[in-house]
Amino acid sequence: MASALDLVLQNPAIWRGNDCARVAVPSVPSGFAELDVQLPGGGWPAGALTEIYAERPGVGELQLVMPAAACLTQSERWITLVAPPYLPYPPALAAHGVKLSRLLLVQAPAVDESLWACEQALRAGSCGAVMVWLNQVHERALKRLQLAAETSGALVLLFRASRSIPASPAALRLHVSRSESRTVVRILKRRGGGMPAPVTLDLHGTLVERSKIKSNLAADERRWTPIKKEKSTSVARSPVSSERQPQPKSLFRLPLTKS
Amino acid sequence: MLWLALHFPTLALDVYTRGARAPSPLAIASSPGNNAVVLTCNHSAHHCGVWSGMPLAAACALSSELVVIARDVAAERTALERIAAWALQFTPAVSIARPAEVLLEIAGSLKLFGGLNRLRAQLENGLAELGYSFVLACSPTPLAAQLFARAGLPARIRHRDALRAGLGQLSVDAFGLPLESGTLLRAIGVRTLDDCLRLPRDGVARRLGQKLLDTFDRALGYIPDPRPNFIPPADFVAALTLPAPVHEAEQLLFAARRLLAELCGFLCATGNGAQRLAFALAHEDRAETWFTLDLTAATRDLEHLVSVLRERLERLALPRPATAITLKSELLLPTPSRNLSLLPDSREHAEAVGRLIERLRARLSSGAVKGLDTATDYRPERAWQICEPGNGYGAQETRPVVRPLWLLASPQPLREIGAMPHYQGPLALLAGPERIESGWWDGGDVARDYFIARNPAHALLWVYRERRHDGGWYLHGFFA
Numbered sequence: 001m002a003s004a005l006d007l008v009l010q011n012p013a014i015w016r017g018n019d020c021a022r023v024a025v026p027s028v029p030s031g032f033a034e035l036d037v038q039l040p041g042g043g044w045p046a047g048a049l050t051e052i053y054a055e056r057p058g059v060g061e062l063q064l065v066m067p068a069a070a071c072l073t074q075s076e077r078w079i080t081l082v083a084p085p086y087l088p089y090p091p092a093l094a095a096h097g098v099k100l101s102r103l104l105l106v107q108a109p110a111v112d113e114s115l116w117a118c119e120q121a122l123r124a125g126s127c128g129a130v131m132v133w134l135n136q137v138h139e140r141a142l143k144r145l146q147l148a149a150e151t152s153g154a155l156v157l158l159f160r161a162s163r164s165i166p167a168s169p170a171a172l173r174l175h176v177s178r179s180e181s182r183t184v185v186r187i188l189k190r191r192g193g194g195m196p197a198p199v200t201l202d203l204h205g206t207l208v209e210r211s212k213i214k215s216n217l218a219a220d221e222r223r224w225t226p227i228k229k230e231k232s233t234s235v236a237r238s239p240v241s242s243e244r245q246p247q248p249k250s251l252f253r254l255p256l257t258k259s
Numbered sequence: 260m261l262w263l264a265l266h267f268p269t270l271a272l273d274v275y276t277r278g279a280r281a282p283s284p285l286a287i288a289s290s291p292g293n294n295a296v297v298l299t300c301n302h303s304a305h306h307c308g309v310w311s312g313m314p315l316a317a318a319c320a321l322s323s324e325l326v327v328i329a330r331d332v333a334a335e336r337t338a339l340e341r342i343a344a345w346a347l348q349f350t351p352a353v354s355i356a357r358p359a360e361v362l363l364e365i366a367g368s369l370k371l372f373g374g375l376n377r378l379r380a381q382l383e384n385g386l387a388e389l390g391y392s393f394v395l396a397c398s399p400t401p402l403a404a405q406l407f408a409r410a411g412l413p414a415r416i417r418h419r420d421a422l423r424a425g426l427g428q429l430s431v432d433a434f435g436l437p438l439e440s441g442t443l444l445r446a447i448g449v450r451t452l453d454d455c456l457r458l459p460r461d462g463v464a465r466r467l468g469q470k471l472l473d474t475f476d477r478a479l480g481y482i483p484d485p486r487p488n489f490i491p492p493a494d495f496v497a498a499l500t501l502p503a504p505v506h507e508a509e510q511l512l513f514a515a516r517r518l519l520a521e522l523c524g525f526l527c528a529t530g531n532g533a534q535r536l537a538f539a540l541a542h543e544d545r546a547e548t549w550f551t552l553d554l555t556a557a558t559r560d561l562e563h564l565v566s567v568l569r570e571r572l573e574r575l576a577l578p579r580p581a582t583a584i585t586l587k588s589e590l591l592l593p594t595p596s597r598n599l600s601l602l603p604d605s606r607e608h609a610e611a612v613g614r615l616i617e618r619l620r621a622r623l624s625s626g627a628v629k630g631l632d633t634a635t636d637y638r639p640e641r642a643w644q645i646c647e648p649g650n651g652y653g654a655q656e657t658r659p660v661v662r663p664l665w666l667l668a669s670p671q672p673l674r675e676i677g678a679m680p681h682y683q684g685p686l687a688l689l690a691g692p693e694r695i696e697s698g699w700w701d702g703g704d705v706a707r708d709y710f711i712a713r714n715p716a717h718a719l720l721w722v723y724r725e726r727r728h729d730g731g732w733y734l735h736g737f738f739a
Contacts, residue, residue: 056683058718058737062664078612086665089736090631090643090651095662100631100651104612106619107627117619124615126608178717204719204738207661207711 025191028129028155031067034199035185039172040192044068047153048171049146053160053188057086060183060203061176063096065157069129070097072155077128080104080121083114084133085161115141122152129155135162143169181205261366261417263379263397265342265386266408267359272299274334277390278501278514278584284325285502288315291329298330326502334500335359338391341497343489345389345521347528349382354401354486360408362401362486375415388520388561398422401486402478406433419480426478427453434474440467495525495533495588504543504580508572511540511581515572516565518586523561532557532594536564541583550575553625555613555647557592563614570621609649616648637697638705639666639735661693661711663721663736670733673722680722680732684715688722696726711738 008014025048027041036042044050044065054061069079079102081088090100104121108114114132121127130149142158146169149156158170165175165188173188182200267273276282284304288295297313307322319325335358343353343361349372352364365378372378379395386393396407396414403426407414410433416425429452431444443466449455455463456475464472477484497518505511515538526532534557540548552567619628630648634641639662673680680686691710698704706726713719721736 054739056716056718057665057739058663058714058720059716060719060739062739066664076608080615084665086667086737087643088631089639089662089664089666090633091660092662092664093631094633095660096664100633101649103631103651104616104648105629105631106623108623109627113623117623120615120618124611126611126615178719180717207719207738 026153028068028071030064031071032064032199032201034201035064038187038190038196038199040190044155044157045171045191046155047150048191049142049149049156049158049169050172050174051158051160051168051170052174052176053162053165054176055161055163057161059176059178060201061159062088063203064174064176064183064185064201065131066093066096066098068155069093069131070099072128073099073102075128076102078102078104078126079129079131080106080117080127082106082117082121082130082132083108084131111137111141115145118145118156119148122148122154122156125152127152127154129157131157131159133159133161135160139166139168146170260364260399261369261375261397262399262401262404263363263365263382263395264356264401264404264408265346265361265363265382266394266396266405267339267342267361267391268394268411269299269392270335270338270359271330272301273391274331274338275328275500275502276301277517278499279503279505279510280513282502284309284322286315286318286325286327288327288329295329297327340489341521341525342386342389342391344491344495344528345385345524346382347489347491348524349378351488352486353489355489356401356405356486360405362404364401364486365397375417379415385520385524388517389524390517398425400478400480401484402474403480406478409433422479427451427456431455434471434478436467436471440471443467491525491529494591495522496585497521498583498585500583501581504582506577506580508569508575511572511584512565512569514584515568515586516561518584519564519568520561522586522588523559523564526559526588526591526594529591530593530595531591532559533564533588533590534558534592535588535590537587537589538568539585539587540577540581541585542577542579543582545579547585548575548577548581551589552621555616556610557590557594559594563617567617567621570618574622574624612649637695638703639695639709641698641703661690663719664739665737667735670723670735673732673734675732680712680724682712682714682720682722682734683718686712686714686720686722688712689719692724694726695723707733709735 025041026046027039027043028046029043030036030039052061073079074097081103083106094100106117108117111134114134118130118132121130145156170189172190175186175188177184179200183203184198184200186198187196271287272285276285282301282303284301284307286300286304286309287298289298295315297309297311297315297318299311300309304325307325309318309321309325315327319327339355339361343355346353346361346363350363350365350368354362356362369375369378372381375397382395394408394411394413396404396412398404398407398414398416399419399422403422406429410429414425416422431449431452432441444455452475460472473482476482499514499518501514522533534554536552538550542548550571552571554567558564616628628648630646630651632644632646632651634644636642673682675681676685688710689712692708694708696706707723708726709721709723711719712722719738720734721738722732722734725731725733
């Protein structure tokens with residue numbers, strides 16, 4: 001029965017309401033096959049504004065764009081980070097495959113300056129992506145950013161932390177949150193229409209797994225007892241401990257006693 | 260040999276007026292005294308009825324707005340030198356002829372610049388950018404080119420044969436005769452050079468002196484006329500007096516652009532690029548305001564320098580209106596010129612980023628734009644460093660460590676309720692501990708146990724428990 005239905009649905013004359021229109025728009029693959037399927041063009045739209053809403057940090061909003069960032073920087077395109085709320089931690093970026101020599105960090109004191117810096121970066125034409133963190137921003141400014149993105153052909157990823165989701169001219173709008181153990185990406189708006197079901201991605205699974213190997217507390221994570229103040233297995237210890245410092249006094253005393 | 264003469268008829272005025280877009284009525288007095296006459300004046304003064312040669316008192320009576328400045332011969336001399344330095348980009352043989360001409364020997368440059376017409380067009384555009392009014396004339400001898408330019412004739416004579424016919428039309432007065440010789444020639448009905456050359460040579464030599472004949476011969480190219488080559492100074496320092504005090508960034512930029520255009524010509528001529536430029540803005544009753552433009556790479560691109568300066572000027576707070584601008588090149592580096600390429604290459608890419616960085620830094624301060632790099636240290640807060648953009652090496656970690664993408668600038672203390680850390684609710688520890696104990700040798704001693712924790716909103720945090728002092732909990736990052 002199901003196969004018969006599939007056969008019917010394969011007819012090109014049938015269009016399903018929740019389908020996304022396949023359009024050949026330039027894009028950068030997001031690196032997550034489940035997400036790419038839902039995005040028109042099969043990735044982050046190049047030359048357009050993408051808004052990513054995450055109410056609080058730590059839900060995987062940056063990991064979501066890391067494969068694309070790695071791909072762009074490895075092909076020698078620059079990524080400009082404008083006004084990030086915290087430090088984008090270089091060792092973690094490097095571990096995700098991002099080439100640090102192609103990163104430009106811009107700290108702007110105000111929203112106007114951030115927007116100006118984005119426009120400059122887009123106009124320079126050598127940036128593959130501009131990531132900007134803004135909370136309160138006027139719709140007109142977003143429109144301007146969208147136009148700048150169109151002329152540059154670069155990815156513009158706007159990260160917002162607001163709880164409410166106002167109207168915006170962005171080509172793609174995502175909401176990122178986290179359930180029990182997976183990151184949930186809801187597509188709020190996309191070109192080509194349709195409201196697909198949320199995409200769940202396992203962004204942190206490997207992370208927890210990898211560090212659990214060494215963990216002696218993995219058995220019961222909730223009933224954790226404080227560590228006793230004693231020498232335990234140290235992962236990173238200083239090369240020479242302070243107790244073992246040599247005592248140079250005796251060396252000097254030796255010739256003196258002889259005379 | 261082909262000489263191009265640049266004559267600056269209103270140099271005395273231009274050294275003042277070129278700093279403003281639409282200057283107010285301005286007249287240059289021949290001397291600072293009371294019984295001076297108007298030497299020259301600008302258009303708006305001319306509209307008020309002022310003309311050159313008019314007594315100063317009469318001119319002042321015509322317009323209350325008229326600003327009178329005494330002629331500054333030294334400023335004119337340095338202006339000519341700077342024009343000569345700028346003109347060195349077109350030919351290595353540039354010579355200054357006082358009071359108001361610069362001569363260029365361009366026979367060897369014609370091919371490079373695509374012919375005489377194109378070279379002239381480039382010179383004209385360039386001089387207009389510098390803000391001088393000029394007359395351009397070219398001829399096979401330097402003196403003839405000078406005479407044509409001085410007479411206001413934009414001649415373009417390329418061959419010696421045509422020189423005689425062209426020069427013959429000039430009035431003998433143009434040769435700067437002594438007074439009695441001039442009177443004598445006029446008395447015998449000699450008006451032009453042709454008339455004079457028709458007279459018997461020995462007679463002219465006897466009555467008017469051999470010197471005059473030599474001048475004619477030099478202009479016609481019968482005897483040599485060597486000119487000293489101008490040697491440019493090693494550094495570029497240029498000042499521009501503004502006709503009226505200025506406090507708007509846009510007006511300052513207009514004046515500064517003139518100086519930058521001079522600088523770029525100079526850099527082009529010497530094969531250098533500027534990496535650091537110092538500007539000084541003079542005020543009427545205050546010390547000068549200094550600021551510098553630091554560039555990531557040496558450049559001599561005028562438009563780029565202007566755009567960087569625009570951002571810098573918008574950030575600058577002036578205590579008083581500026582009366583003069585001085586531009587000094589502080590760091591000059593040899594910058595080879597490049598072959599043009601058909602397709603954009605990686606070098607152009609790098610240059611575009613360099614320019615972006617400069618523009619951003621000019622507006623946001625240089626500390627606001629940086630690159631990131633890793634550092635070899637176990638302590639998370641020291642495992643990274645700021646570097647120049649493009650220099651981040653990012654050594655790949657060999658150990659499989661787990662690090663968050665967001666790091667807090669300083670660890671945030673967490674509330675502890677019933678031995679459990681809280682951040683927007685109680686935290687569940689998912690993995691850990693990773694013990695980091697390091698840095699006793701440099702005073703930044705840490706002893707911490709790091710955990711991956713999850714709060715009730717399912718956000719993943721990087722927290723640690725201090726192993727010394729209070730043993731409290733701290734938030735250090737987000738697994739964003």
